[in-house]
Amino acid sequence: MPQVLILFAHPAEARSRVNRVLADAVRDLPGVTFRDLYETYPEFDIRVRDEQELLDAHDAVVLQHPLYWYSCPAIVKEWLDLVLEHGWAYGRHGHHLRGKTWLTAVTTAGTSEAYSPEGTHGVHIRDLLVPFERTAVLCGMRYLPPFAVHGSLRMDAAQIAMAAEDYRRVVEALRDGTLDHAAAEGAPRLNTPALMNVICAAAPDG
Amino acid sequence: MADGPFAQAFVYLLAAVVAVPVARRLGLGSVLGYLVAGVVIGPYALGFVGTEGEDVLHFAEFGVVMMLFLIGLELEPARLWRLRVPILGLGGLQVALTALVVAVGAGVAGQDVRAAIAIGLILSLSSTAIVLQTFQEKGLMGTEAGQNGFSVLLFQDIAVIPMLALLPLLATVDAAGGDGGDAPLRELPGWGQALAVLAAVALIVLAGRFLLRPVFRFIAGAGIREVFTAAALLIVVGIALLMDTVGLSPALGTFVAGVVLADSEYRHELEGDIEPFKGLLLGLFFIAVGAGIDFGVLGDDPLRIAGIVAGLVAAKAAVLLALGVRFRMGVDQRTLFALALAQGGEFAFVLLATARQQGVLDATTVSTLVGAVAVSMAVTPLLLLVAEGVLLPRIGPARAERPEADAIDTEHPVIIAGFGGFGSTVGRFLRANGVDATVLDADPGHVEALRRLGLKVFYGDASRLDLLRAAGAERARLLIIALGDGEEAGELVRNVRRHFPDLRVMVRAHDRTGAYRAINDGVDDVYRESLDTALRMGTDALAALGRSRYQAVRAARTFRWHDERHLRELAAVTDRKQHVSEARARIRAIEEAMLGDGEAILAEVDAGWDNTSLRRESAGEG
Numbered sequence: 001m002p003q004v005l006i007l008f009a010h011p012a013e014a015r016s017r018v019n020r021v022l023a024d025a026v027r028d029l030p031g032v033t034f035r036d037l038y039e040t041y042p043e044f045d046i047r048v049r050d051e052q053e054l055l056d057a058h059d060a061v062v063l064q065h066p067l068y069w070y071s072c073p074a075i076v077k078e079w080l081d082l083v084l085e086h087g088w089a090y091g092r093h094g095h096h097l098r099g100k101t102w103l104t105a106v107t108t109a110g111t112s113e114a115y116s117p118e119g120t121h122g123v124h125i126r127d128l129l130v131p132f133e134r135t136a137v138l139c140g141m142r143y144l145p146p147f148a149v150h151g152s153l154r155m156d157a158a159q160i161a162m163a164a165e166d167y168r169r170v171v172e173a174l175r176d177g178t179l180d181h182a183a184a185e186g187a188p189r190l191n192t193p194a195l196m197n198v199i200c201a202a203a204p205d206g
Numbered sequence: 207m208a209d210g211p212f213a214q215a216f217v218y219l220l221a222a223v224v225a226v227p228v229a230r231r232l233g234l235g236s237v238l239g240y241l242v243a244g245v246v247i248g249p250y251a252l253g254f255v256g257t258e259g260e261d262v263l264h265f266a267e268f269g270v271v272m273m274l275f276l277i278g279l280e281l282e283p284a285r286l287w288r289l290r291v292p293i294l295g296l297g298g299l300q301v302a303l304t305a306l307v308v309a310v311g312a313g314v315a316g317q318d319v320r321a322a323i324a325i326g327l328i329l330s331l332s333s334t335a336i337v338l339q340t341f342q343e344k345g346l347m348g349t350e351a352g353q354n355g356f357s358v359l360l361f362q363d364i365a366v367i368p369m370l371a372l373l374p375l376l377a378t379v380d381a382a383g384g385d386g387g388d389a390p391l392r393e394l395p396g397w398g399q400a401l402a403v404l405a406a407v408a409l410i411v412l413a414g415r416f417l418l419r420p421v422f423r424f425i426a427g428a429g430i431r432e433v434f435t436a437a438a439l440l441i442v443v444g445i446a447l448l449m450d451t452v453g454l455s456p457a458l459g460t461f462v463a464g465v466v467l468a469d470s471e472y473r474h475e476l477e478g479d480i481e482p483f484k485g486l487l488l489g490l491f492f493i494a495v496g497a498g499i500d501f502g503v504l505g506d507d508p509l510r511i512a513g514i515v516a517g518l519v520a521a522k523a524a525v526l527l528a529l530g531v532r533f534r535m536g537v538d539q540r541t542l543f544a545l546a547l548a549q550g551g552e553f554a555f556v557l558l559a560t561a562r563q564q565g566v567l568d569a570t571t572v573s574t575l576v577g578a579v580a581v582s583m584a585v586t587p588l589l590l591l592v593a594e595g596v597l598l599p600r601i602g603p604a605r606a607e608r609p610e611a612d613a614i615d616t617e618h619p620v621i622i623a624g625f626g627g628f629g630s631t632v633g634r635f636l637r638a639n640g641v642d643a644t645v646l647d648a649d650p651g652h653v654e655a656l657r658r659l660g661l662k663v664f665y666g667d668a669s670r671l672d673l674l675r676a677a678g679a680e681r682a683r684l685l686i687i688a689l690g691d692g693e694e695a696g697e698l699v700r701n702v703r704r705h706f707p708d709l710r711v712m713v714r715a716h717d718r719t720g721a722y723r724a725i726n727d728g729v730d731d732v733y734r735e736s737l738d739t740a741l742r743m744g745t746d747a748l749a750a751l752g753r754s755r756y757q758a759v760r761a762a763r764t765f766r767w768h769d770e771r772h773l774r775e776l777a778a779v780t781d782r783k784q785h786v787s788e789a790r791a792r793i794r795a796i797e798e799a800m801l802g803d804g805e806a807i808l809a810e811v812d813a814g815w816d817n818t819s820l821r822r823e824s825a826g827e828g
Contacts, residue, residue, distance in 0.1 A: 015816050068815075
């Protein structure tokens with residue numbers, strides 16, 4: 001069974017409304033390794049070898065974090081900078097990540113309308129996350145459109161729970177290898193209602 | 207004419223006290239000051255010292271012996287091994303080529319072959335005393351010229367021994383006397399002499415390795431300082447005596463002993479103890495050289511002497527320059543190198559006397575050469591002044607261009623005083639980052655235990671200025687004081703700030719009181735030993751209570767920042783009552799700042815990640 005590594009990063013989890021619930025939905029799933037980066041490395045002293053061993057042992061990596069200033073929280077950047085070494089993750093001899101799947105799961109304060117060419121931010125979330133996409137591609141990984149929970153500021157508990165449920169389904173599909181990569185290809189984000197039904201259609205094998 | 211030891215001592219000391227500071231003030235260096243003082247009190251000027259100046263010279267040669275002991279102390283065997291190429295290559299070539307050139311010159315001047323060879327060998331030596339003293343004073347030891355100069359001088363000091371053995375073979379007449387003076391070795395056959403030499407050196411090495419350290423440990427354990435000093439002097443005197451008995455150079459013997467003791471824990475203590483004696487005796491030596499210049503001989507034929515001196519200096523400088531080119535020294539460095547070593551050396555006096563005894567050279571030649579060597583020595587500081595003032599500015603950069611790492615002094619950029627749990631952690635951390643520190647600790651038992659763990663620690667009380675100096679405080683960049691909090695640390699801080707104002711001091715403080723004291727002594731870098739550990743514990747406590755670890759770490763940092771700031775503010779408040787109330791106010795201030803309006807979430811720590819206001823604004827708009 002493929003294994004999913006979730007790298008969770010929220011510098012002030014106590015202040016989180018949505019991310020915390022999303023995290024709780026996947027934290028204890030079998031076949032899923034949930035890793036809280038801020039909790040593991042409160043002083044940013046990332047142990048590169050440990051992280052690389054974890055990556056080796058998993059088939060899919062999910063980076064879950066809030067969107068801060070159109071990007072990731074600081075520790076995720078630090079993690080990328082240190083762990084994805086040349087000769088290990090990319091370059092002529094860097095093949096450790098080849099064929100693995102990359103998914104970014106973000107929450108944004110702005111609504112999905114705001115994250116569109118007509119909206120306040122002028123682009124889709126996927127276009128904002130191009131640096132991550134390029135990183136994944138350079139490492140030979142399969143990049144999925146982002147799982148983006150928009151409008152987090154004004155979600156009520158039921159909406160948050162629905163988003164968490166979607167998230168759990170995506171992670172489970174990744175774990176079970178049933179996620180339909182072809183259908184997701186090119187979508188601006190993974191978790192539109194229509195796409196969710198297609199890519200996670202196959203019932204879990206048990 | 208001064209009579210009696212006190213009057214003598216008075217004249218010498220007075221001459222030194224007057225002449226040396228004046229010379230230094232004039233930028234001439236202490237060596238020239240001493241030499242001039244010698245000339246002034248000598249028989250040809252004021253006449254305070256007469257022929258007994260020669261005895262003084264012999265006595266003062268002991269300063270050279272001590273200097274070589276100190277040089278040995280600074281040269282660990284490994285370092286000596288690394289210098290083998292310059293010592294053997296550069297030094298060997300210098301002696302051989304200079305001897306050849308001078309011998310040819312002497313031959314042309316009418317000496318017969320054997321005498322010419324003897325003169326060549328004797329004059330190939332330079333003055334360790336003058337050159338090293340001058341280099342040290344001008345801070346040139348770390349330069350290429352200083353390094354190579356040192357190597358050459360070291361080779362010369364060693365070469366004195368075979369030269370002493372060689373001189374009798376050059377005798378044209380059978381050696382007078384026949385009782386062999388104070389060197390019974392001469393009676394032995396060649397292989398016996400060689401064996402005796404090896405045995406003496408082996409004895410020093412073995413004793414240094416296995417006997418001296420336990421003895422020093424025992425003495426240090428007694429904790430009586432002057433006895434340790436006496437023991438240090440005893441070692442040097444004893445070795446000199448031993449070497450003298452077997453007919454070897456005492457300087458070489460003490461040098462070997464110094465090298466053997468260089469990686470012992472007593473190195474800096476020994477340096478600190480011997481240094482003042484060396485300084486005084488070396489000064490005395492220079493005075494005696496000045497006083498011993500025979501202006502009678504000079505006056506008889508000044509032109510001839512001047513010619514010899516000029517020829518000698520020119521020949522030596524030419525050879526050194528050529529070697530400087532061959533060994534790829536920069537223009538400025540080889541100029542300095544050549545001029546610095548272009549004089550005759552103090553060993554020439556010894557060797558000339560021997561040569562005369564052995565009938566290699568006649569009395570007139572010897573006294574002429576003694577005069578010439580003395581004058582060449584006196585001329586050296588002047589030559590260097592000219593080199594520094596006139597030549598070097600024209601041919602480019604002088605001074606140290608090379609990194610200090612190659613310097614002869616094994617001094618490290620960091621000195622750690624006190625190597626208990628705190629100091630040793632700092633030391634290990636620095637070493638793990640490639641920074642070597644010179645470590646001093648005053649507890650002999652402790653030092654021994656640490657050495658057994660493979661840590662290089664030196665015995666010595668860091669609050670002693672001379673010891674700090676020996677440990678390299680003048681050139682170090684950092685002094686880390688990890689002593690107890692008592693008065694000794696405070697005393698050390700004040701001493702260091704007075705005597706080594708450029709040395710940055712970092713102080714470990716046991717508690718707030720100690721920290722206040724250090725801050726009020728003007729130290730910027732004060733570290734309370736329990737603060738960080740306490741905060742780390744507090745961080746873990748918060749995490750154990752379920753707080754986010756990252757938040758807890760940030761909270762600790764914020765707390766520490768406030769607390770350090772308050773510490774510095776409170777250090778200025780000396781009134782007890784006022785202090786207590788100010789301290790209370792600050793404790794409250796930290797809590798308020800961090801907790802905000804009483805929430806359990808740290809306001810000051812993570813306001814940037816709080817989206818409450820954003821949420822409110824967004825709701826308002828909606």
